[in-house]
Amino acid sequence: MNNLTKFDKYYLEIKRNRWYWYFSIFCRLTLALGFVLAGMVKIMDERFASGLSEIHPMGTYLTALYHTGYYYTFIGIAQVLAAILLLIPRTVTLGALLYLPIIVNICILSFAVRFEGSAISAPLMLFANLYILVWNYDKLKYILPFKMVPDFGILKQPEKYSNRFPFLFFTSVVVVFGLVIIMFFVGREILPRNSLSQCKRQYAKTELEDAGNVFCECVHVNGKPLDECLAEFEKAKKAND
Incomplete structure (x- = not known):
């Protein structure tokens, strides 16, 4: 000890x-x-x-x-x-x-x-x-890969707990x-959400609404892989700039 x-x-x-x-x-x-x-x-x-x-x-x-x-x-x-x-x-x-x-x-x-x-x-x-x-x-x-194992053994439930x-x-x-x-x-610029309508609400009435709609339709309508839809989202964003 x-x-x-x-x-x-x-x-x-x-x-x-x-x-x-x-x-x-x-x-x-x-x-x-x-x-x-x-x-x-x-x-x-x-x-x-x-x-x-x-x-x-x-x-x-x-x-x-x-x-x-x-x-x-x-x-x-x-x-x-x-x-x-x-x-x-x-x-x-x-x-x-x-x-x-x-x-x-x-x-x-x-x-x-x-x-x-x-x-x-x-x-x-x-x-x-x-x-x-x-x-x-x-x-x-x-x-665990320790060189020295602490010698206090397996602990039993204490007779009295501290209330601090x-x-x-x-x-x-x-x-x-x-x-x-x-x-x-x-942490994420855009999410697929669980449905097309929920997805589109992320950028509704903003300058990225069109780019967001492209991404959402790519996921929920066209059923493409997420990476492809994210790439389309980035292209649509650049087109808006």
Whole structure:
């Protein structure tokens, strides 16, 4: 215990704090709920986000995924399994490890096709998953590539929690939440949105309305790949200049 790093000492401190513990439970419950809902759709052999047009960039992907047969069902089973493991105290760490590659994939996919349906929720779920992994650092440390493993072992639930409210931590949570939302609105010049009318509203009554309409029709009417539609949008913008 004498060779603990600053992180180890801080970790031991937060593990004794009631508010960090409450937040870990909140993350577990919300993550589990998200994957149970999404996973059951796949297990029941229904197309996820069925209201999305099949020529939408995300709609095209989901339609193709839906037609992969038992692979589609397998993804749903993996999501529900990860959710169940998160809910069981003894298997939380295993659940978070299973959850991580799935939510990273969803997050990157959402950004790649500019899908607003999960462009905010997916990054927040990823951060929540990472928090759970850090919360269970006392178990994960044995598989991490450290030269020296802290000797405080696997921690038991403290007999008495500290009630000191971690203002700095929860301020950081609010800031991260806000930054994710801000990046969604300002991080992309134009989004496909979920329908033609929603897409066209982005630049309605502005100098880029014509360029925006070209992009939206390219996605929702012509069904071209997103990269081609973005290229057409840039050409239309230059034509307006």
